[in-house]
């Protein structure tokens with residue numbers, strides 16, 4: 849029975865965790881992604897880590913989408929209004 853040394857090295861938690869972000873982003877080469885999926889099938893600890901990373905990614909994506917919905921013109925108008933308010937207040941510093 850021959851021992852597939854290359855695959856043995858891939859069957860390791862730290863190897864999987866190092867590539868977890870890449871894997872979840874779909875940026876892993878298919879050969880590595882296969883090994884990672886195989887490992888996640890058998891390893892509860894890495895599945896938990898993958899779940900945590902996925903939850904974090906979903907949260908970050910939701911935040912990014914929310915700030916992207918504010919059009920740049922609106923932000924510019926808010927900034928202009930804000931600076932106008934500041935100037936008015938400077939005229940009455942003791943009010």
Ligand SMILES: [Zn+2]
Nearest residue numbers: 860861891894
């Ligand atoms: Zn593992």
